[in-house]
């Protein structure tokens with residue numbers, strides 16, 4: 001028997017850094033969504049764990065115990081033949097490794113009929129792993145261990161752009177000048193009204209945007225191109241970058257922007273997508 005799990009890209013619609021703990025980790029207040037672009041993890045019972053990485057983004061992805069998918073199997077203590085079909089760029093701010101680990105945990109616990117690990121164990125794989133397990137719109141706080149589901153997600157058309165530069169997360173947090181920034185308001189707007197929802201999002205922030213642009217100026221260019229594309233309601237960076245997203249209200253308008261951006265920037269990774277809008281199976 002094989003079990004397959006989808007590992008959707010994680011998008012930080014907002015990312016407010018509100019404090020820093022004494023161990024150096026940062027406290028966050030982030031609205032996180034998951035979209036229909038992602039990797040796929042397939043697992044099958046085996047005598048010992050093996051990992052094969054395939055797909056258009058396989059190059060450079062570790063196949064040894066550095067890969068979070070193998071670390072997830074090790075955490076559960078179950079051996080499996082694992083295949084990871086890689087579509088997401090790595091070190092890109094869209095949680096590639098974390099979402100793969102979460103998908104591996106969903107698949108392996110189904111295959112072996114096990115419970116999911118505790119939140120502290122999930123966190124030990126990465127700060128983004130707890131939110132990637134349910135993989136549905138959530139408010140993420142703490143350093144990533146507190147995950148509160150949010151309902152009525154807008155499934156608006158989006159564009160993801162990565163200028164094909166990888167950005168390691170730690171140095172971007174370290175370059176952040178102010179660690180004490182305001183959180184999001186306690187209450188969210190009515191997500192069913194896309195105009196109101198997008199207008200509200202524009203009043204929020206990704207505090208890692210400026211330090212990430214400092215490290216990789218091409219992120220600034222990506223944001224300008226998305227922002228200036230016709231019909232874009234909001235352009236923002238996800239996570240610690242470099243991937244940025246644009247939100248549109250209409251598929252045809254989004255598709256025209258997509259065509260123009262792909263024509264103008266043939267070397268960038270540019271993908272149409274939309275939030276999944278429902279819990280993962």
Ligand SMILES: C[C@](O)(CO)[C@H](O)COP(=O)(O)OP(=O)(O)OC[C@H]1O[C@@H](n2ccc(N)nc2=O)[C@H](O)[C@@H]1O
Nearest residue numbers: 012024025026098126127128129143169170173239240
């Ligand atoms: C930036 C985000 O992607 C937003 O969702 C996450 O907070 C990062 O999640 P992640 O990549 O799973 O992060 P980890 O692999 O746990 O940590 C990488 C590095 O980022 C920094 N880090 C991460 C999370 C956090 N709340 N505070 C931090 O300061 C730490 O220096 C850490 O060594």
Ligand SMILES: Nc1ncnc2c1ncn2[C@@H]1O[C@H](COP(=O)(O)OP(=O)(O)OP(=O)(O)O)[C@@H](O)[C@H]1O
Nearest residue numbers: 067068090091092093094095096097098100128239
């Ligand atoms: N399954 C995996 N896929 C890609 N990279 C992985 C994986 N497991 C471990 N890694 C390693 O993790 C590093 C960071 O990649 P990943 O895509 O997880 O992070 P990220 O884009 O920084 O995510 P975040 O959104 O949390 O900032 C890579 O450089 C790679 O060496």
